[in-house]
Amino acid sequence: MEDAEDKSEAGQKDDAGAKSTDTMDIDASSKSTVKAKKGKIIKRRGKKSSIVFPKFVLLVAANLLVPIALYIFGTGFFPYKPLLPGLAVYGESEYGFPPAAPFDRVVFMVVDALRSDFVYSPRSGFEYTQSLIRNGVALPFTAHATSPTVTMPRIKAITTGSIPSFLDVILNIDEGDETSSLASQDTWLAQMKAKNSGKLLLYGDDTWLKLFPSFFDRADGTSSFFVADFTEVDNNVTRHIPGELDNDDWNTMVLHFLGLDHIGHKGGPRSTNMLPKQIEMDGIVKQIYTAIESNAHLQSTLLILLGDHGMNDAGNHGGSAPGETSPALVFISPKLANLRRSFQAPLDFQDDFKYYSVVEQSDLAPTLAALLGFPTPRNNLGAFIQDFLPFWSSDTDRLQILMRNAEQILAIVTATFGTEMFHSSTGSEPCSQTGTEVEELACRWRRLKDAATNMGTKQVESNEAWTVQMLEWLRDAQGLMSSMASNYDIPRLVIGHIAAILATLLSLVAAYQNVGVISTAAVPLTLITSAYGVMMFASSYVEEEHHFWYYTTTTWLAYLSWRGFNGTSKSRVGHLAAVLVASVTLRIIKGWNQTGQKFAGNPDIVKLILNPQPGLLWTLISIAYLWLHRELLQGFDGFPSSITVAGSTGLILVAFTFKLAFTNEDAPELVAGFARSLLDISGDVSLFIRAQAVFVGLAVAASGVIYLILAKKRTSTRVSAVETLHHLYTLLAITQSRATNVPLFLLFDILFKFVAAQSLTLTELTITSLLLQYASFFALGGTNAISSIDLSSAYNGVRDFDVVAVGILTFVSNWAAPVYWATATNVLLVRKSKLVGEKAVFGRHVTLLTVFTAASVAFVMAACAALRTHLFIWTVFSPKYLYCAAWTIGQHLVVNVGLGGVLYWLGRY
Known part of the structure; x- marks a missing residue:
């Protein structure tokens, strides 16, 4: 999907997209081109003004339908099972009074x-x-x-x-x-x-x-x-x-x-x-x-x-x-x-x-x-x-214990399958060899029941044989009832899935109206979405989903690199060097944390290099904080130098010492050498106060940037205000990440600069953002298993449980990298918007993301419904559904649409 602006923009051979729009110089021909574009846009809007409102409504409707679909489908997929009410009591039994209990x-x-x-x-x-x-x-x-x-x-x-x-x-x-x-x-x-x-x-x-x-x-x-x-x-x-x-x-x-x-x-x-x-x-x-x-x-x-x-x-x-x-x-x-x-x-x-x-x-x-x-x-x-x-030495007592247990389970079995086959008289009729599992269970029950009635006349050896058979029957009945996956609400599954499909169709129509005519630009996103959807029907692919995103991201960046050799104003040698650096960076990112299920314990960079060498780890962490310090100094150089230096330095020092103290509590074996000396210098301050200081400092800094934006004053002469907000978020992200993952954000910045230097169309930028969001999630150790949810930073700065605060901190901890790429993307969207003189860039970007999001939800729902009797429904597909909901509501709606919209608006203000 590619409109006229993207086509003409792709032919431009400057690298303005890689520079801040605050200092961008556009030559006369570029300005005239932009003016001509504006004229075409105005003219085109004049002709098609009647569809501006509908396409906005379609996009809103699609994004509203997706969480509704998730809720409806989820309530049908995860229902509460009906339970027998009341307390069990000892009833009259043909076996006598309950046996005495050995413990009180x-x-x-x-x-x-x-x-x-x-x-x-x-x-x-x-x-x-x-x-x-x-x-x-x-x-x-x-x-x-x-x-x-x-x-x-x-x-x-x-x-x-x-x-x-x-x-x-x-x-x-x-x-x-x-x-x-x-x-x-x-x-x-x-x-x-x-x-x-x-x-x-x-x-x-x-x-x-x-x-x-x-x-x-x-x-x-x-x-x-x-x-x-x-x-x-x-x-x-x-x-x-x-x-x-x-x-x-x-x-x-x-x-x-x-x-x-x-x-x-x-x-x-x-x-x-x-x-x-x-x-x-x-x-x-x-x-x-x-x-x-x-x-x-x-x-x-x-x-x-x-x-x-x-x-x-x-x-x-x-x-x-x-x-x-x-x-x-x-x-x-x-x-x-x-x-x-x-x-x-x-x-x-x-x-x-x-x-x-x-x-x-x-x-x-x-x-x-x-x-x-x-x-x-x-x-x-x-x-x-x-x-x-x-x-219990008495055979009668043993028999009674097992019979009472069996009759209690039998009540649940018969409530599910009916009572007739379990209680009808069969005489000496043998059990059918071709009967169902329930029929076989019923037949064996009738035999055990009859044998128990006559047990008093049998020998001890027969009693022991009966005990073995009854224990086997209990296990089989337990296995039968436990294997029944759930009492799914099929109508809700159908309605939820229909709603997701409808959201996908609405987003496709909105994409056609918002982005433009369907062309070859739609092929990569279509292939990615289709391949991802098909993958959801295989448990092994769901468990090892990271391979899909790693391979696709590598292939996509290779395509962008190859295309960059043609039609750029840069030297081929310089471009080749940039490509090599980006390729090596991506390979390091992929090997940082071993993830998935099959190879989760295999060696990776963290296990092999960083954990055994804490000195190297803290050297890299220190470089990351120094890099952020430099970025913040540039971002606030519009302020008086004393405020800029004191504020940026203070914030970085507070964040760095918190990371030191937190890691000392989290994994003290990683705090060694000069890191231990720095921790001793920082004093004995509680983690709660340290975390609160970081959060307050970030809030004050972000508020200052936003105030200057609204007051139409410059925060910096070198970088845009939205870039400064992006770097402030990066500081929050590394605060909420494990120490061993902090250096990854240095590597992300290298990739970000490589992407920013490319002349990307809007569709290409959206695809790049989507791929890097997912790939980086797994690079930090994320999986589709509930067990990989990291709660270690969920209480930073929180004294008591608060579902909102803990929920936000947990999300930021686990989605730190995807949110990073969402904010980084908005830096590039603002640049692109100012370059082409078009405010609707963000809307078209969100439309394309919505197509993928709605389609992925529909595919995941289809897989869960079709495979609801699968052996791995509760261990693989159900957790994937919950992760899909988190990606949809948290990352797409809250971050990409909500936070992204605010950043884009501030950047365009």
């Missing part, structure tokens, strides 16, 4: 992100816990956690025994949300409360308080998102333990420690802080177990040590990598010695993180029901863990 109280110790190897491997700091396993008073498992592996849905699975909604990924971030409450659902906590045998206590992650409002009689919650805190967040839990162990008025104590998870987010599983934290948690286990042994009122107490999820090699979680789905689970009590089970500990490191027996996290609910003496929660899909059956 529980200490539920959750260590967030406690991956199995953290407890069971030789590198573990849980030496005391391993000694309990060897002595037979601790029973170890690996508890499989289904995706999404984030805290809220995992707690739901652990307490209800059911499969939580994927939408809980979003609710997990909003600490103010109360719609996800479990107050009205049947959980083992509700059952313990209903027993009325003691109080419920909670110390730790306040997610429990949100899920169970008014449940706990004594509680002290801590925020789970202050990930820079490794110490106080756990000390706040530990300080309550001694006193509560002396009390005898409780039956449930939930402890949720967050420090280990925070260390993972900040430094990964191999962080130097990881082993000391494991030793600290092992000490808590020893403290509690010693109290259980020595205090009479605690002798029937069960201690459960577990992780809600694990972590991957980067220290994050949310996806389905083996490390993320394999948390440890250990049952601890002196009474377990009666089971006469002991295990070797530690075990050799396991690549798949599967140590000992593997159970589902949902199996906790029915197992606790039998061990603590309450009915299995009504919505449970878990199966009783058979290792605990020896607690």
Whole structure:
């Protein structure tokens, strides 16, 4: 898509586009050309004035329809599952009264992100816990956690025994949300409360308080998102333990420690802080177990040590990598010695993180029901863990435990598939070999039910065979119900998809009217959009999406470079040098962070070069801040020199010292050599005050630039005001980025200067901006997995949780590079607009971006709907849908349209 202005502009052979419009000199012929253009534009507008309003309406309608489509489709794709209301009660049973429970109280110790190897491997700091396993008073498992592996849905699975909604990924971030409450659902906590045998206590992650409002009689919650805190967040839990162990008025104590998870987010599983934290948690286990042994009122107490999820090699979680789905689970009590089970500990490191027996996290609910003496929660899909059956010596008791568990799951199965096939009399009719999975399950149930009725006349060997068959039936029923993806609202999926397609069509019509006649200029954007859309239907391509953007960006810049050899006023040698520098720069950017899923742990520049050499890292970081200092000095040289130097220098020093102090808390091993000396000089000031100083300084500087723009005064004689705002944003971006990613912004500036030096048409500039936005997102380590969301800088300058402030900071942290290219693009758009004397440049740019955005949303929706029964629907395609929503609403609407529109207007003011 290319209009008359673009065609004539492409033929110009000056490099004015690479210079600031404030100092641009246009020769007489250029001025006359621009005047002639203006005359044509005015004339053309006069002829087509009737369509100016409709094309604006079409563009607005398309951009409004896209978020509406996302909402409608999302509410059909991520619905809340209907649940059976009320609490389960022990009903009349042909098997007699429920068997006696061996325990009367529980200490539920959750260590967030406690991956199995953290407890069971030789590198573990849980030496005391391993000694309990060897002595037979601790029973170890690996508890499989289904995706999404984030805290809220995992707690739901652990307490209800059911499969939580994927939408809980979003609710997990909003600490103010109360719609996800479990107050009205049947959980083992509700059952313990209903027993009325003691109080419920909670110390730790306040997610429990949100899920169970008014449940706990004594509680002290801590925020789970202050990930820079490794110490106080756990000390706040530990300080309550001694006193509560002396009390005898409780039956449930939930402890949720967050420090280990925070260390993972900040430094990964191999962080130097990881082993000391494991030793600290092992000490808590020893403290509690010693109290259980020595205090009479605690002798029937069960201690459960577990992780809600694990972590991957980067220290994050949310996806389905083996490390993320394999948390440890250990049952601890002196009474377990009666089971006469002991295990070797530690075990050799396991690549798949599967140590000992593997159970589902949902199996906790029915197992606790039998061990603590309450009915299995009504919505449970878990199966009783058979290792605990020896607690009951009576075959009748064992039979009853399994039958009650099976009948509870059967109620859910029959509510889904009907009751007839499960309860009809079949006599001796054999099961069909060609029946469906449900029919086979029903047939096996009838046989097990009949056998249980006659169990009293059978031999012990037959009872054992029946037990094995019943445990297999429970697993198969669990697998069947768990594999049912969701109760999708198909009409909403259809309506949402239609809305996205309509938005795409509206944007195409607007593009035709806004940009001009369809020509060869439309081919690259069409190919990019089509290839991207097709790629969404393959899980491997979604996981490795960065390769698409890296390859496409490289190819596109190579095309621009080749085209630049023709028709430019520059020497071919100079242009070749620029091309080589840009090519090397792009290659370095692509190798900076290894991303995706398959090769996430492979070597990259950060792992191989920067982490082992912190001196080199801080040299590059210092150069980045000095480069920004130079840019700000130029950007504010319209002010008195004393104000310019003092203000720019002060702002850079505050930002640099904050980065030093933050990295010292985040990854202290990276602060070494001269960086450590500089940190000592900067004094002992809190991170909160340092971050606030940076944000206030940026706000004051940006306000000053905007004021001078509105007052029609110059901020600089060398660079435009919008460029100064762009550099101020760059300072914000590196403030919100990890230290190892700060040098990337130096490389981005090299690419920016290369792009600015090219004589690009509007369509080419838009395509370049689009490609660099996506490629840079992945270059900073982004992926399509929930686990790659970086929360390390989400609380910079924030004391308490605020969903707006934390949301903005989280977005800037993860989309720092795409926003950089959005602001950089507007610098070039303002230059182009002033060069050609046309104000509608930004509108045409947004129109082309809207075409891609609306089409990509439609493609992602189509892939999610078509593959809704796919094995990877919740691990690959659902996270991609959430990322698509973030790109659409956050990057496109808020940044490209909203922020970009403000910058463009200020640049044209």
